[in-house]
Amino acid sequence: MILAAGYGTRLAPITDHIPKPLLPVGDRPLLDRIIASFDRAGVYELAVNTHHLGDQIIEYLGQRPDADRFTLFPETEIMGTGGALDGAREFLSRGDFFLLHNGDVLCEVDFVALATEHQSSGALATILLVDWPDVNSVVMAEDGRALSIAGQPVGAADLPGRRLTYAGVGAFSTRLLDEIGPGFSSLIDPLIKAMKADPDCVRGFHRPGIRWDDLGTLPRLLLGQPESLSRDLREGFPVGSSGGASGVLPVSPARLERITGHGSDRRFWRIQTRNWSAVAMQNPPEDSEFRRQVEIGEFLRAHDLGAPETLSVHEDEQVLLTEDLGSVRLYEKATDSAVEAAPFYDQAVDNLLRLQTITERAASECPLAVDRSLDHAALRWETGYFRDHFLTGHLNLLPESIEGLDAEFETLATVVASQPQVLIHRDFQAQNIHVTAGAIRLVDFQGMRLGPLGYDAASLIFDPYVDLGPEERSRLLDRFAGRSGSAFGLQSHEVRAMVLSAALQRLMQALGAFGFLGHVKQKHEFLTHIPAGVARLDEVQELIDNCEPNRWL
Numbered sequence: 163m164i165l166a167a168g169y170g171t172r173l174a175p176i177t178d179h180i181p182k183p184l185l186p187v188g189d190r191p192l193l194d195r196i197i198a199s200f201d202r203a204g205v206y207e208l209a210v211n212t213h214h215l216g217d218q219i220i221e222y223l224g225q226r227p228d229a230d231r232f233t234l235f236p237e238t239e240i241m242g243t244g245g246a247l248d249g250a251r252e253f254l255s256r257g258d259f260f261l262l263h264n265g266d267v268l269c270e271v272d273f274v275a276l277a278t279e280h281q282s283s284g285a286l287a288t289i290l291l292v293d294w295p296d297v298n299s300v301v302m303a304e305d306g307r308a309l310s311i312a313g314q315p316v317g318a319a320d321l322p323g324r325r326l327t328y329a330g331v332g333a334f335s336t337r338l339l340d341e342i343g344p345g346f347s348s349l350i351d352p353l354i355k356a357m358k359a360d361p362d363c364v365r366g367f368h369r370p371g372i373r374w375d376d377l378g379t380l381p382r383l384l385l386g387q388p389e390s391l392s393r394d395l396r397e398g399f400p401v402g403s404s405g406g407a408s409g410v411l412p413v414s415p416a417r418l419e420r421i422t423g424h425g426s427d428r429r430f431w432r433i434q435t436r437n438w439s440a441v442a443m444q445n446p447p448e449d450s451e452f453r454r455q456v457e458i459g460e461f462l463r464a465h466d467l468g469a470p471e472t473l474s475v476h477e478d479e480q481v482l483l484t485e486d487l488g489s490v491r492l493y494e495k496a497t498d499s500a501v502e503a504a505p506f507y508d509q510a511v512d513n514l515l516r517l518q519t520i521t522e523r524a525a526s527e528c529p530l531a532v533d534r535s536l537d538h539a540a541l542r543w544e545t546g547y548f549r550d551h552f553l554t555g556h557l558n559l560l561p562e563s564i565e566g567l568d569a570e571f572e573t574l575a576t577v578v579a580s581q582p583q584v585l586i587h588r589d590f591q592a593q594n595i596h597v598t599a600g601a602i603r604l605v606d607f608q609g610m611r612l613g614p615l616g617y618d619a620a621s622l623i624f625d626p627y628v629d630l631g632p633e634e635r636s637r638l639l640d641r642f643a644g645r646s647g648s649a650f651g652l653q654s655h656e657v658r659a660m661v662l663s664a665a666l667q668r669l670m671q672a673l674g675a676f677g678f679l680g681h682v683k684q685k686h687e688f689l690t691h692i693p694a695g696v697a698r699l700d701e702v703q704e705l706i707d708n709c710e711p712n713r714w715l
Contacts, residue, residue, distance in 0.1 A: 163254060164196055165246055165330075166265030167213035167237055172378045175473050176483070179438040181215040183265035184222060185377065186418040188388045192377065193219070194411060196263050203273035205261065209253045211235040211246040218415060227409030244347030247339060255336050264330030268386055270373040271331050279367055280333035286356050286363035288333045291326035292374040298325040302366035308357065311364070312350050326366065329374050333367075381479035384431060384444055387418065423687070424593075426606075432486060440473055441487070445480035452480040454530050455608040459484075461528035465520055468513060468603040487603045493592035496628040504634065507622070509602040510595055511642050514618050518584040519649055521612070531585060536613030541575035541667055548670035551677035556692070577714065578614050578667050581660045582650060586613035590621040592628050615646065616660030620668045623661065624702060626676075626695035635701075659714035665702040669695055 170182030177185075183193040200208060208231055212219045216236050223232045235249045247254060247262075254260045259280060261273055271290055280288035289308070291300055301310035301323035309323045341352035356363050377383045421430035421441070429444040445452045462469035471485040492510060495503040524531040549567065553559045587594070588609035596603040619642045623635050630638070643657040650657075673695045680689035706715055 163209040163211070163247070163250055163260060164193070164263050164265045165211060165243060166193065166219055167211045167216065167240055167246060168266055169214045169240075170266060170378075173380060173383065176380070176433060176440065177214070179215075180416050180435045181212075181219055182377070184218060184415050185383060186414055186416050187268055187377070187386055189414065190411070191222070191414050191416065192268060193222070193265060195268065196265060199263065199269070199271055199273060200261070203261075203277070205273065206231050207233070209233045209235060209250045210265075211237055211241075211249060213237040213240045222412065222415055225412035227411075240346070242346045243349035244342050244352060245345060247349070248342050248344055248347070251339055251342075254339065257336065259333055259335045262332050262334060264376075266376060266378070267330045268373070268375045268377055269329055269331055271329075272369075275369075276331075276333050276367050279365075280335075283365055285365045286335050286338055286360070287353055288365045288367050290329040290331040290372075290374075291366040291368040292329045292372060293370075294327040294374070298327050300326050300328050300366065302326055302368065306365045306367075307362055308364040308366050311354055311357070314354050326368060330376070379476065379479075380442060380474060380483055381444070381476050381481045383418075384429075384442060384481065424606075433483075434486075439486040441470070441484050443482045443484070445482075447480065449480060451608040452477070452482070454610075455482060457528055457530050458607055458610050461524065461531055462517075462604065462607065464527070465516070465523075467517055468601070469607065470603065470605065487596040487598045487605065490597050491593060492595040492597060492602070493627055495597055496592055496630060500628075500630045500634055503630075504637075506595075506597050506602060507630070507634075507638055508641065510590075510622055511619070511638060511645070513602050513604070514587075514590065514622065515642070515645050515649060517587070517618075518615065518646065521583075521585045524585055531610045532612050534611035535583065536586065536588065536611055536617060538575050538579040541578055542571060544667060544671040544674070545571035545575065547674035547678070550674070551682070552670070552673040552692075555681055556673075556677035556689075574663065574667060578617075578660075578663050581614035581616055581664070581714065582652075583612045584615050586611060586618045587621075588613065588618075590618035591625045592622075595622075614660065614664050615650065616657065616662075616664035617668060619646070619661045620665035624665045624669060624698045626669065626672055626691050626698050629694065632701065655710075656712065656714055659709060659712050662702055662706050662709070663715055666699070666706070669699045669702065673699070 166181065166183045168182060170177035173182060184191045187195055197208065210219065210223065210232055212234065213236070220234055220236065223229060223234070233253050235246070237246070237249065241249060261277065269290070276288060276290060291302055299312050300308060303309050303323045338352060338356070341356055353364055375382055375386045377386050415435065417434045419432050421432055424430065427446050428449065431442040431444070433440050433442060456472065456475055459469040459472055463471065470487050473483040473485065475482055492503065492506055495506055549564065553564050554561060587604065587607055588611060589606055594604065594606040596605060623638045639658060639661060642661065643654040646652070647654040647657045673692060676688045676692050676695060679685045709715055
């Protein structure tokens with residue numbers, strides 16, 4: 163029997179849309195992998211109880227080519243593990259013992275070995291035990307007898323024992339059903355009652371190194387995935403290994419796919435069901451930006467600035483689940499048609515202006531958004547990054563041949579740092595701006611800080627990822643310069659000069675990043691953007707050369 167009725171509350175809101183047994187592990191639902199464990203043991207007939215979103219489980223099992231093997235026990239109200247056995251009493255009583263597997267655990271159980279040990283011992287129950295220190299609550303003696311379950315000692319108190327965890331898998335004599343009455347109940351209560359009458363009747367089955375996971379939280383679900391999600395584990399697939407029906411399994415009702423192509427070390431996943439999707443972000447342990455991502459996102463949402471809704475936060479594991487903004491970014495819009503992308507670029511400029519005008523409010527509402535600054539020292543770091551990873555790291559120029567640039571980098575940093583300081587996204591380019599339901603949405607904003615007024619506009623307008631053309635770049639520059647000038651009491655030509663000088667700075671940072679990611683991180687696709695970055699740098703320098711000198715250039 164497979165117990166598949168539970169709510170999976172720790173995985174909400176994912177389990178608000180799909181029951182936990184149908185969550186994907188690799189390219190198959192967890193339920194299929196449990197069934198495959200029974201297949202390998204030669205077990206064909208299976209009972210499955212259902213409750214939470216049970217219609218989805220019933221529908222899925224009905225689509226399998228071996229649908230006739232399942233006897234279903236829908237529960238109008240959840241009955242607990244004991245109540246589930248009572249509901250399936252007639253089915254389970256057809257043998258001397260039955261095998262049980264929780265529908266929400268991933269386990270490499272050898273049912274043949276478990277059943278053999280159970281039969282040879284004559285025990286009432288033989289329960290699979292694993293070492294899970296956070297929740298170990300079963301004490302097993304060296305000879306395999308269970309001495310205590312759920313903190314209740316029922317065996318010989320003077321025997322040494324080891325604390326382990328019940329894995330939700332076991333072999334049970336049908337005699338156990340005599341200890342279970344009608345209605346809601348747990349499996350633990352009848353086991354403890356039986357052990358008090360016969361201390362030797364429950365035994366543990368423990369095999370060191372066995373893979374087990376309850377996949378009970380989003381971080382654990384992600385950790386439980388095979389490294390390559392395009393590869394089926396082939397553990398009992400396709401159907402037919404146990405001598406029953408053969409055929410191909412139905413399409414999985416949920417998908418978990420890696421989102422690739424970004425430059426960071428974070429991992430991103432898209433979780434999809436039939437009518438719902440979300441995106442999970444998994445930060446590496448050494449990443450210190452997680453809390454910033456959460457709090458800055460809340461601040462941006464409070465001001466309707468396009469951040470995705472936060473669905474769940476797992477602070478200890480640094481995993482965040484957010485609204486899915488879809489796969490269409492400003493990048494795709496601009497690549498397809500600069501003309502059709504123009505209204506969305508206008509939205510992005512206006513969004514940026516709104517961000518800048520709430521700079522003072524950020525100090526009280528979101529201190530993490532203003533605790534850093536793209537100041538003179540940070541700007542000099544950017545041009546040092548350009549020198550190390552582009553000029554010497556990519557172009558292989560000798561350090562002594564570019565020593566004279568340091569004085570120019572210093573002058574540039576001084577000029578750009580003197581601009582009015584406003585809130586900046588810090589990486590405001592087409593790859594980080596989504597278009598969802600006709601509106602601009604933002605991602606990758608954990609680097610937000612105070613910075614030069616022209617920096618984000620430069621990132622957007624002179625973005626090396628897309629080629630809008632000089633005329634469209636000039637139009638957007640005019641739009642930003644006019645509106646930002648009005649907001650901050652500046653002349654539009656002054657703002658235009660700020661954007662151009664910041665663009666020199668930003669483009670050198672981008673070229674340094676392309677060199678670092680392409681050569682150091684071995685993400686070679688970033689090297690393909692270098693020619694466009696150089697072309698933008700030349701274009702900006704030419705625009706500056708044609709400007710009247712002022713203090714912002």
